[in-house]
Structures are given as structure tokens and as C-alpha cells.
Amino acid sequence: MRIHPLASIAPSAKLGEGVQIGPFCVVENDVTIGSQCILESHVTLKSGTKLGEKNHIFEGAVVGGIPQHTNVPEQVGRVIIGSGNSIRENVTIHKAMQTDHNTVIGDYCLLMCNAHVAHDCHLGDHVILTNNVMLAGHVTVGSRAFLSGGAGVHQFCRVGTLAMVGGLAHISRDVPPFVTIDGQSGYVVGLNQVGLKRAGHDPKSIARLKDAYRVIYRSGLMWKEILAQLQQQFNDGAAAEFLPFLTSSKRGIVPERRMPPGATLRIHPVEEQEEEVRQAKAG
Numbered sequence: 001m002r003i004h005p006l007a008s009i010a011p012s013a014k015l016g017e018g019v020q021i022g023p024f025c026v027v028e029n030d031v032t033i034g035s036q037c038i039l040e041s042h043v044t045l046k047s048g049t050k051l052g053e054k055n056h057i058f059e060g061a062v063v064g065g066i067p068q069h070t071n072v073p074e075q076v077g078r079v080i081i082g083s084g085n086s087i088r089e090n091v092t093i094h095k096a097m098q099t100d101h102n103t104v105i106g107d108y109c110l111l112m113c114n115a116h117v118a119h120d121c122h123l124g125d126h127v128i129l130t131n132n133v134m135l136a137g138h139v140t141v142g143s144r145a146f147l148s149g150g151a152g153v154h155q156f157c158r159v160g161t162l163a164m165v166g167g168l169a170h171i172s173r174d175v176p177p178f179v180t181i182d183g184q185s186g187y188v189v190g191l192n193q194v195g196l197k198r199a200g201h202d203p204k205s206i207a208r209l210k211d212a213y214r215v216i217y218r219s220g221l222m223w224k225e226i227l228a229q230l231q232q233q234f235n236d237g238a239a240a241e242f243l244p245f246l247t248s249s250k251r252g253i254v255p256e257r258r259m260p261p262g263a264t265l266r267i268h269p270v271e272e273q274e275e276e277v278r279q280a281k282a283g
Contacts, residue, residue, distance in 0.1 A: 004041075013045075016053065031064075034083065048076070048095055052083035052107070060090040067094050067119035067137065075099045082107035082125070093117040097137070106143065124161070144199055146192075148183060160245055162199055164192040174249045176216070177241050178209055187257030188217065205238050212239040216246070217256040 003009060006023040013027045016035030021027070025043045033045070034053040043057050046064030057063070064079045066072055077096025084107050087093075091111045096103050097119050105117070106125040115129040118136050123129075124143030134152040135141070142161035147153070151165045154172040159165060163175045166183025175181055175188075178196060182189045191213055196206055212234045216226055230243040246253065 007039075028064075046079075046095070048078040049081070050078065051081045052085075054083055055081060055085045055087065057087045058089045058091075061087050061092070063087070063091075063093045065092060065094045067097050069097065069119065069137070073097065073099075077101040077103070077120075079103045079105075081105040082109075084108040085111070087111045088115075089113045091115050091117075094119045096120045118155075130167075142177060144195065146195065151183070154251075157251055158245075158249070161241060162192055162195050164195055171254070173252045173254045174245070175254050176245055178238070179213070179254075181254060182257055185257045186254065188254050189257050201238060208234065208237055208239040212242050216242065216253075217258070 001015060001017065001019050003021045004023040007021045007025040009021065009027045010029040010031065012029045014032045016033060016037065018036045019033050020038045022039055022041040024041050025039050027033070027045045028047040030047040031045045032050040034051050034055070036054045037051055038056045040058045042060050044062045049064035066076055077098050077100065079093055079095055080102045082105060085105060088111060090113055093105065094103060094117065101120055103117065103120055104122045106123055106127065108125055109123055109127045112130045114131055115133045116135060117123070118139070120138045121135050123141045126144045127141050128146045130147065130149045132150045133147045136153060136155035138156045139153045140158040142159060142163065144162045145159045147159065147165045148167035150168040152170055153159065157171055157174055159171070159175045160177030162178050164180040165171065165175060166181050169181050169183045169186045171181070171186065178191055179188045180190055180192045181187065191209055193206065212230060215229045219226065219229070221229065227243065227247060234240055234242065
């Protein structure tokens with residue numbers, strides 16, 4: 001164990017074997033730090049925080065702050081963080097609102113600079129939040145999801161397993177598993193094929209996911225009919241994850257950014273546009 005003399009460690013904090021704590025860190029009472037964790041300088045671990053093993057927390061991160069809410073109760077919940085996570089500079093992670101609830105970070109996640117995880121969020125394993133990602137309260141992020149820089153997720157929304165959210169996207173509905181969100185429009189633009197391949201999905205599995213995707217987004221069926229088709233045709237493998245996700249959605253799912261079949265977009269020259277305006281006014 002190596003603790004810098006300028007760090008402030010509460011007497012009741014529990015530190016595992018091989019923990020390293022840098023200068024100007026603050027570790028409050030009721031904090032547990034698992035073995036082999038590293039805290040760089042100016043890290044703050046507030047009371048009610050529990051870290052698993054081999055987490056690396058960088059300068060300026062604050063873990064376990066009280067929720068940013070207008071009606072914070074006197075007694076709040078906790079922050080539970082798994083093992084092998086990298087929490088970079090100035091990340092903030094807040095406690096759950098209720099004493100019997102937790103804000104949860106899984107294992108082997110990467111939270112890049114200035115990312116914010118609000119109260120009652122739940123992140124799975126191998127999640128990546130890049131710089132300045134903002135998760136509002138009660139957001140759930142599935143394992144191996146990737147949220148690009150500056151993306152914002154509305155409270156109570158879910159981001160499914162292996163979803164890829166583009167930079168600066170505004171997410172106000174649920175993002176189904178395995179899809180890609182275009183950052184500019186905030187709409188679905190297909191499957192996250194790169195992420196699927198990196199996660200070990202073979203061509204057969206990806207083909208099945210494509211078939212299920214077409215049922216959801218391109219079949220033209222009513223919602224109940226879509227769910228029925230998924231139940232009948234995709235009840236095993238990765239594609240089977242769509243049905244429980246969709247049936248449990250309370251906010252609806254993000255639509256696809258796709259023009260109707262056969263539609264074209266004509267680009268009018270400036271002179272032609274001006275002539276059309278003149279004709280419209282004359283008529």
C-alpha cells in the first residue's frame with residue numbers, strides 16, 4: 001500500500017492490498033477501495049462509495065457526490081463500482097436518490113474526461129463513455145455500448161447492449177441493442193457492425209440481427225405485429241434480445257433515419273428557387 005502524505009483518508013475507510021493514493025486525494029468515511037486500485041492526485045471518494053479491484057481513477061474525478069436534484073432527501077443511496085475500470089480526469093458519478101438504491105458501474109468500463117453519470121444510473125460491463133458524455137438520472141447502458149463525445153441521454157432512457165451512439169447525439173428515447181445512432185440527427189442508421197465483429201459475433205449471428213432489424217424498422221408492420229414477428233422468428237441467439245428490450249420500453253425507441261422507398265431529394269439552383277417564390281407571390 002502506498003499513500004501520499006498529503007492525501008486525506010478517513011479512519012473508517014477500508015483499503016485493500018496494494019492500493020495507491022496520490023497527493024490531495026480525499027477519501028471519506030464509509031468508503032471501500034478494493035485491492036490494487038490506483039487514485040491519482042485530487043481524486044475525491046465521497047461516503048457511500050465502494051470500489052472493486054484494479055480500478056484506476058485519474059485527477060479531479062469525484063465519485064459519490066449527492067444527486068443534482070431540487071429535492072434531495074436527507075439520506076441518499078450509494079455508488080457501487082466493479083473491477084478493472086478506468087475513470088479519467090474530472091469524471092463525476094453521483095449517488096442514487098434512495099437509501100436502498102445504488103448507482104452502478106460494471107467491470108472494465110472506460111469513462112473518459114468530464115463524463116457525467118447521474119444518480120441511479122446503471123452501466124453494464126465494458127461500456128465506453130467518451131469525453132463530455134452526459135447521462136441524466138436513471139439511465140441504463142447495456143454492456144459494450146459506446147457513447148461518443150458530447151452525447152446526452154435523457155433521464156429514464158436506456159441504451160442497449162453493443163449500441164453505438166454518435167457524437168453530440170441527443171437521446172430522448174430508448175436505443176435498441178446493436179444499433180448505431182447518427183450523432184447529427186439522433187436517429188438509427190443501421191447495425192453497429194464494427195462493434196459486433198469486435199465482440200466476436202460471426203456472420204450468421206449478424207445476418208440474423210439484420211433480419212430482425214428489418215422487421216423492426218422496415219417491415220411497415222404495426223407495433224404489436226412487430227413484437228409478434230420477433231417472438232415467432234427470433235427466439236434464440238443475439239437477435240432474441242430485441243423482443244424483451246422493446247416490450248419493456250416505456251419511452252419508445254429511436255426511429256430510423258431513412259427516407260421512404262423511392263423518395264428523392266431534388267436540389268434546386270438558387271435562381272430556380274427565387275423564380276418559384278416570385279411565381280408563388282404573383283399567383
